[in-house]
Amino acid sequence: MKPVEPVGIAAAALWLPESRATVSDAVADGRLRTRQAKDLGHPDVPSAQAETAPGLAVSAAREALRAAGAEAKDLDLCVHAWMYYQGHDLWSPPHYVAQELGAHQAMPVGIQQVCNGGAAAVELTVARMTADASHSDGGYRWGMVTTGDRFTEPGFDRWASDYGVVYGDAGTAVLLRTPAAPTDVLTLRSIVTMAAPELESMHRGADPFAAAARTHRPRVDMRATKRVYLHEHGHEQFVRANERAIRTIVAEALHDAGMEPRDPRLRHAVLPRFGLKTLQEFWLPILADCVSAEPLDYGRATGHLGAGDAAAGLADLVRSRALRPGEAALVFSAGAGFTWSCLVVQAPDC
Structure with missing residues (x-):
């Protein structure tokens, strides 16, 4: 998708809790083998203690507003994405985020597309903002995209609930505005998403549909469902779909951004935050x-x-000043379903 008018990223924030969970403890507790720990390549990850998942998102959003010199009262959209439990059984986290920020004029919307939720939220927010012509006074339209996840026991083991991935706790925020302004830290040139619904059973396995969460097992166990899928289908279906999706989203995102694969402006490709061997x-x-x-x-x-991977990638690009004026980067996200996204962002010329 190429935005029909320029979309600026006014700020991007990554909010991490101070506490860390270490791989050495996970190995000592028997949740990981030494070889698995090496394949993952994470010495430790952020682990929230007192913070809530949507609270992490609120902290990131406040930081984004502060960095941009913007006010929550001006937000038109407040879109929140998440993967895991948000703290209440039947409740709307995006409305909580909007309330805590003071974004009382914003439309709160929730996105549940598992690990690709943050990228999907950016894409849908941009589509809504650029399609809405109600701001005829020449002012900005503002959209806040947040994510917040906390992967806690007893329902989730961040080290052993999945293959090739360790889950860290964090909040992220991306503050979007249209039309873009010269002070924006990045410009969103394009965003493309591709799905492979034939892979959905990797996270369903042979489990029957249940009446309540964690009916079949005391904790989330994606390894169990993936074992069933791989026993029935092998690895090749996923390997082919993954390669096809990555190649497609890169080609289409660059085309929509008006760039070539070897474009000298294209400086970096920000990877999803998977284990080292998986990457x-x-x-x-x-x-x-x-x-x-x-x-x-x-x-x-x-x-x-x-x-939060895509939003965190944007935040780290800005924080590390990885792009010189005029340079661009690809930012990736992928998740169960399966769905893959690629954003093309560019630093301002000066």
Whole structure:
């Protein structure tokens, strides 16, 4: 998708709790083998103690508003995405985020697309903002995209609930405005998403539909459902779909952004925050064949942030000043379903 009018990223924030969960403790507790820990490549990940999942999102959003010099009262949309439990059984986290921010004029919307939720939220927010012509006075339209996840026991084991991924706790926020302004830290040039619904059973396995959460097992166990899928289908269906999706979203996102795969402006490719072996086997070889951009793996220090990988990638791009004026980056996200997204963002010329 190429935005029909310029969309600016006024700010992007990553909010991490101070506490950390260490891989050495996970190995000592028997939740990981030493070889698995090496394949993951995370010495430790953020682990929220007193903070709530939507509270982490609120903290990130406040930081984004502060960095942009913007006010919550001006937000038109407040879109929140999440992967895991938000603290109440039947409740609307996006309305809580809006209330806590003081965004009383905003429309709160929730996105549940598992790990790709943050990227989906950005795409849908941009589509809504650029389609809405109600601001005829020449002012900005503002959209806040947040994510917040906290992967806690007893229902979730951040180290052992999945293969090739460790889950870290964090809040993220991306403050969007249209039309873009010269002070925006990045411009969103394009965003493309592709899905492979034939892979949905990787997270369903042979389990019957249940009447309540965690009916079949005391904790979330994606390893169990994936074992069933792999026993029935093998690895090849996923491997082919993953490569096809990555190649497609890169090609289409660059086309929509008016760039070529070897464009000299294309500086970096920000990877999803998966385990090291997963990136080395299923991402890096494909990207090396698609683009000349240098990979950036910000996930060693955080682990996978549920719905927040893409937003965290934007925040780290800005924080680290990885892009010189006029340079661009690809920012990736992927998640169960399966769905893959690629954003093309560009630093201002000066």
